Amino acid sequence: MSTELRNEQASGEGHFRNGDAIFALATVPGKSAVAVFRCSGPTVWQLFANAFSRYGALERAESHSAVYGFLLYPDSSEKDALVDEVLLLKFCAPRSYSGEDMLEIHCHGSLAVLDAVRKLLRKLGLREARRGEFTYRSIKYGKRNLHQAEAIALLAESRSQNQRRSALYHLDQPHNPFTQRLQQMRSDLLQILARSELQLDYDETELEFHYQLPDSLPSARSHLQYLRDCLSSYRLQKNCWKTCKIVLIGAVNSGKSSLFNRLLAQERSIVSEQAGTTRDYLEAHFELAGQSILLYDTAGLRRDSDDPIEQQGMLRSRQLLEQADFVLLLSDIRVALVDLTRRWPDIRAAHEHSAKEWQDGYAEADNPTADLTVTETETEITMDAAVAELQRYRSEMRQIAAKRKLPLLEIWNKSDLLSSPNLPPLPNQTHVNQTSDNKDQTDTKAISEQLQDEWQKQRAAENEAGTECCLFLCSAKTGQGLPQLIDELQRSLPVQLKAETEAPLSERQAELIHQTAELLQEYCDGLQNREQQLFDMDWGSELLRQICGRLGEVNGQTFNAEMLRDIFQQFCVGK
Ligand SMILES: Nc1nc2c(c(=O)[nH]1)N(C=O)[C@@H](CNc1ccc(C(=O)N[C@@H](CCC(=O)O)C(=O)O)cc1)CN2
Numbered sequence: 001m002s003t004e005l006r007n008e009q010a011s012g013e014g015h016f017r018n019g020d021a022i023f024a025l026a027t028v029p030g031k032s033a034v035a036v037f038r039c040s041g042p043t044v045w046q047l048f049a050n051a052f053s054r055y056g057a058l059e060r061a062e063s064h065s066a067v068y069g070f071l072l073y074p075d076s077s078e079k080d081a082l083v084d085e086v087l088l089l090k091f092c093a094p095r096s097y098s099g100e101d102m103l104e105i106h107c108h109g110s111l112a113v114l115d116a117v118r119k120l121l122r123k124l125g126l127r128e129a130r131r132g133e134f135t136y137r138s139i140k141y142g143k144r145n146l147h148q149a150e151a152i153a154l155l156a157e158s159r160s161q162n163q164r165r166s167a168l169y170h171l172d173q174p175h176n177p178f179t180q181r182l183q184q185m186r187s188d189l190l191q192i193l194a195r196s197e198l199q200l201d202y203d204e205t206e207l208e209f210h211y212q213l214p215d216s217l218p219s220a221r222s223h224l225q226y227l228r229d230c231l232s233s234y235r236l237q238k239n240c241w242k243t244c245k246i247v248l249i250g251a252v253n254s255g256k257s258s259l260f261n262r263l264l265a266q267e268r269s270i271v272s273e274q275a276g277t278t279r280d281y282l283e284a285h286f287e288l289a290g291q292s293i294l295l296y297d298t299a300g301l302r303r304d305s306d307d308p309i310e311q312q313g314m315l316r317s318r319q320l321l322e323q324a325d326f327v328l329l330l331s332d333i334r335v336a337l338v339d340l341t342r343r344w345p346d347i348r349a350a351h352e353h354s355a356k357e358w359q360d361g362y363a364e365a366d367n368p369t370a371d372l373t374v375t376e377t378e379t380e381i382t383m384d385a386a387v388a389e390l391q392r393y394r395s396e397m398r399q400i401a402a403k404r405k406l407p408l409l410e411i412w413n414k415s416d417l418l419s420s421p422n423l424p425p426l427p428n429q430t431h432v433n434q435t436s437d438n439k440d441q442t443d444t445k446a447i448s449e450q451l452q453d454e455w456q457k458q459r460a461a462e463n464e465a466g467t468e469c470c471l472f473l474c475s476a477k478t479g480q481g482l483p484q485l486i487d488e489l490q491r492s493l494p495v496q497l498k499a500e501t502e503a504p505l506s507e508r509q510a511e512l513i514h515q516t517a518e519l520l521q522e523y524c525d526g527l528q529n530r531e532q533q534l535f536d537m538d539w540g541s542e543l544l545r546q547i548c549g550r551l552g553e554v555n556g557q558t559f560n561a562e563m564l565r566d567i568f569q570q571f572c573v574g575k
């Protein structure tokens, strides 16, 4: 950073030097059909007097109208003069985004054009805008308040429909119930402050009216309660601004990549019957019930890998759990069922015969020649080994989930294999009828319910019921059971964002509200505990001053340069 810049930043207000003509690329800095540069400053179009082929038309144009023409380098030879064919959109102060005169350049969106236009703008004496500088100017010229500016920043960042709605609500309603209540609170407290200052300045006998700070206790208490309520709403809603991270994890070949693709409705991840297909994790963004989600497909887990790259991959799968909000543990349903019957003595006793047949059935269904073989590509995994691995990962994931208080969904994938004619009936289950799709669905649902039931009993017996866990049967291949899984995911997502909630809009506001609440608490406690006669007015006035100062900063009724700089640091260039 240059010393000049550092000095400017240190001096706060200087960070945004007013009056300069500024410009910024408002569209993405890459190839696009059309790109837009925004320029702002007093009579900014005059700078284009020698740089636009139809300057006369531009000068005469009314606000909010567009003029077609060519941008030109001034003082260039005829041959090199052309910059681009453009549309210029003119805004006359104060009717513009920034409240100043503005000009938008709509040019062709190639990298070469962007470079040439940028070069021209510098040559014409415009400087590159700082982050949020257009919005900063709009506040300065009274086009919007700080609350709306923060709403714009959120809107520009919004990744889900809920976020977009909430930001628009605050942009459209800068004086919403929350900001109104804060303003009213501030003026109420300022009045108390004024009265007590008056009392400090005069001898008590001179005043007819003796205002005692303790009289303000009931209203201070109700303000305090409101602030605390807003903070808890904010904490609940904060997650809605956060992208929820869902990690798919489990043994190799359990179908993580298949489910990943299914949920995204696109063939994103490579699926193959080879164990260990996914080596590095993949992430993809999608939206569920208006909530922004990042879904991760990870390298499958297995113990016997001696491939260092695969081991690295597994390490990364586990590291991802550190930042997960939600874990989906996948298993191959055949392995899971064998595990269930083996571990649950009642099933075993009652269905010893069918359980054995059932287990053999998998091997037969999959590969009629191999005994107890789940996968017969690259490495052969026997059912015993697969069951042992499943148990290992299940207890590992449950421990992690319990430790980090993460919701864990256990998914038995490949449920379509349940209705394979080669499979013997499940315990207590009549044979699955293949004749109609509907029937098939009902049966799978019944099986799924029954299994969940048995699984829960088993978990209760193992005294693990404390951890938040549930079981889903689905098929990434046919989509069976997926609607239920998606429902469950939606239900388990953090509280949904409600646009009209009375709560702070940003972390900055929340921090100020928190500080205000602490000071107000101190004020209330002080009033409550002190003997009235001994009550120290100076103490009360000082606290009230601090409280009002912070309340003013929330809405931007009072602000300092440093605070503005911090807020606009979060903007993107061109806003
Ligand atoms: N081309 C373009 N599209 C854009 C923007 C922009 O700056 N340029 N915006 C950038 O964020 C958003 C729209 N925001 C805007 C906000 C105010 C004004 C404006 O001219 N306001 C005047 C006139 C209002 C009126 O005619 O009623 C004003 O407030 O006085 C323009 C865009 C999204 N789309």
Ligand SMILES: Nc1nc2c(ncn2[C@@H]2O[C@H](COP(=O)(O)OP(=O)(O)OP(=O)(O)O)[C@@H](O)[C@H]2O)c(=O)[nH]1
Pocket (backbone or CB within 6 Å): 251, 252, 253, 254, 255, 256, 257, 258, 259, 270, 271, 272, 273, 274, 275, 276, 277, 278, 279, 298, 299, 300, 301, 413, 414, 415, 416, 417, 474, 475, 476, 477, 478
């Ligand atoms: N019948 C059936 N086969 C499935 C299902 N889901 C996945 N498969 C098959 O199982 C094999 C493994 O699927 P993947 O999605 O690559 O499994 P993975 O868990 O990502 O495997 P790794 O990346 O190796 O850990 C492929 O042959 C899939 O076609 C399912 O629901 N039903």
Ligand SMILES: [Mg+2]
Pocket (backbone or CB within 6 Å): 256, 257, 258, 269, 270, 271, 277, 278, 297, 298, 299, 300
């Ligand atoms: Mg995979």
